[in-house]
Amino acid sequence: MVYSSRSQYDAHRDRARKAIARQKDAAEREREARTVRDAEILAMLAIEGASLGSVAADVGLSKSMVAYIDRTARASFDSAEQARAYLAQHAEA
Numbered sequence: 001m002v003y004s005s006r007s008q009y010d011a012h013r014d015r016a017r018k019a020i021a022r023q024k025d026a027a028e029r030e031r032e033a034r035t036v037r038d039a040e041i042l043a044m045l046a047i048e049g050a051s052l053g054s055v056a057a058d059v060g061l062s063k064s065m066v067a068y069i070d071r072t073a074r075a076s077f078d079s080a081e082q083a084r085a086y087l088a089q090h091a092e093a
Contacts, residue, residue, distance in 0.1 A: 039083040046080030
């Protein structure tokens, strides 16, 4: 009986570890996707004639979300050129 309990415990532990690893991978992919999204939004806003409203409508986000991305993305990228360089490096994403 002790052996059976231990093997059940081990099986649950192994599944939990695999689930945790999948969760960490998913979180990392989401962080990468947000970074690319932010760089794209910043690059769009840097183009002459672009506005928060037009970018929001084109990408399907609220204007306040685009404004938030603009404000926070500028903390990570000092210029549109840096955002474009990042996008060029991650073109396959």
